[in-house]
Amino acid sequence: QQQVKQSPQSLIVQKGGISIINCAYENTAFDYFPWYQQFPGKGPALLIAIRPDVSEKKEGRFTISFNKSAKQFSLHIMDSQPGDSATYFCAVIREAGSYQLTFGKGTKLSVIP
Amino acid sequence: NAGVTQTPKFRILKIGQSMTLQCTQDMNHNYMYWYRQDPGMGLKLIYYSVGAGITDKGEVPNGYNVSRSTTEDFPLRLELAAPSQTSVYFCASSFRDRVLEQYFGPGTRLTVT
Numbered sequence: 454q455q456q457v458k459q460s461p462q463s464l465i466v467q468k469g470g471i472s473i474i475n476c477a478y479e480n481t482a483f484d485y486f487p488w489y490q491q492f493p494g495k496g497p498a499l500l501i502a503i504r505p506d507v508s509e510k511k512e513g514r515f516t517i518s519f520n521k522s523a524k525q526f527s528l529h530i531m532d533s534q535p536g537d538s539a540t541y542f543c544a545v546i547r548e549a550g551s552y553q554l555t556f557g558k559g560t561k562l563s564v565i566p
Numbered sequence: 567n568a569g570v571t572q573t574p575k576f577r578i579l580k581i582g583q584s585m586t587l588q589c590t591q592d593m594n595h596n597y598m599y600w601y602r603q604d605p606g607m608g609l610k611l612i613y614y615s616v617g618a619g620i621t622d623k624g625e626v627p628n629g630y631n632v633s634r635s636t637t638e639d640f641p642l643r644l645e646l647a648a649p650s651q652t653s654v655y656f657c658a659s660s661f662r663d664r665v666l667e668q669y670f671g672p673g674t675r676l677t678v679t
Contacts, residue, residue, distance in 0.1 A: 487666050496656045496670020542608050556608025
């Protein structure tokens, strides 16, 4: 049972363009919707997270958009740079009594000059 | 501050062999986690620990064992290795009230042949 479906699997964007990665979830009982960034040979690192009572959160060039009724959330990377080339994972987590992050399958982003 | 360290970086096991993956953190984090990451997939939680002497199963615990005798160390034991355990293993740690902000080690790439 896959609780988080992430798309696309891979993405190529020109430098300066907008990268958009989407996730859909199947359970309404989640409290946080984080995004993680993973560079080759490294473990993931938290990029940005949103709670379901907020429709959008922005940190620098990174924005999460959240649509509770559609059970979808997305990551937007504005002015994409070659240094943003990495694999991005969405995840969901329940706050109460749960320590389990459930990850999407990941999106490999390549930003070309 | 070394963060989260894992050893070994790479290992090849024969079917039926056993081994222990070591994980140490020096950030005084209460919580520690073991994940596996298969190609093209997100991370899946194997085991986690909320403190010394306390461990619990994650999503995919079969074939693995853990122990947590100190705050710093959280070794993962593979008994009777199988090809299905070929994966990259990540150890992570976090503070109790910051489960989203998990600090990951560099990973151990394990091949079982």
